[in-house]
Amino acid sequence: MQHEIQARPAATVLKVDLEQGESLTCEVGAMIAMSSGMTVETTSRQKGGKGGLMKGLKRMFSGENFFLNHFTAQNPDQSIYLGPTLMGDVIYHPLDNATLIVQGASWLASDPGIEVDASWQGFGKALFSGESMFWVKCSGTGDLFLNSFGAIYEVDVDGQYTVDSGHIVAFEETLQFKIGKAGKSLIGSFLGGEGLVCKFEGQGKLYCQSHNPPSFGKLLGPQLRPR
């Protein structure tokens, strides 16, 4: 499987080349174009995996779709173009028997060898992290692609790192985060507009997004006419 990410970071498109027999699992609705020798199979479970109904429901709560699309190349030299709905970035993160915790709605596509499951992060994080109730847990070995509204930047955390709520894209399982205040005083943190933030600890890779839809929506929303 070869890939190419073009037109970063605002109008990003992902092109994946597949050999005969290779498959790619994608978010529903992400396909822009593809070769004619591809078949699509829509299920609520991992390709060739078991279970389904519960996993699909959990995935829905994490901000993803109930269904997954599995594209398989029936002929040699097939390709597929994928893109998210909103303007934004796409990044590549290969997994080697590892786990990446992804913010709901940021998962775009992955190798069928990667299990895409929702994971509950606890009430505190669900309410205050500015992200979905559930997170998407991607584990296994293979290629993984994530998307976001805004540009994605990478931080190698060694020790501690603070991210404002709503700016997390994904992080390696070796990192843990707690909800905390941004400044020294709680009142100051709220008055300063930062409020509660996510404080990461450990060693591993963290992906953040420079912008997020809710902040943009707060500016644009009041100027829109009610339907």
Added chain:
Amino acid sequence: MEAEIADKPSFAHIRVKLDPGDSIVAEADAMASMSSDIEMSTRWNGGFCSAILRRVFGGESLFVNEFTTRTGGSLVITQALPGDMDCFELDGNTMFLQPGAYIACEPTVKLGLGWAGFASLIGGEGLFRLKVSGTGKVWFGAYGGIFSRDIDEEYVIDTGHLVGYDPSISLKVGMSGGIFSSFFSGEGLVTRVKGPGKVYMQSRSIGGLAAWTNARMY
């Protein structure tokens, strides 16, 4: 201090590296992420009264955050709008910014509120404008790309596209042409700026996006 604007012009954000003793002041809620050796403290945006005036009339927040470090660290500063950012350095002079354009500055920069006049209000640019003065760098942002122009005489700017300007620039509201073309050309009211001085403009306006969206909601 090192500061670099990344991912211009669609998702611009500032990547800042602070050395021990350095500090940067940013608009409320502008911090996206920061290393643990950065300390954030919140204070009134200027004095108490001017903070309230700026909140009510200038579209800015009541508070600003100051980021400092004892051991050195890094942070990322962003804006809510997807768009461009630019930076100018003040050397004892003054610049005016439109409401909402201010993002961050060095702590030696003074933030104030200036009366922009009724021409500015009618032109859709607000009754007040943010006044930045002193010495140091100022970062500002917009929706769409930012471009600048040195004006000698008079220049015409469409409503909602003005971002910042020198104090030597005067604003006057006017029609883009005659009555007929002003109403039917899609330009309507425009701002006539008179130089000499520098003007910063944005290639898109959020009001334009809202109008386009509103026309398509049924």
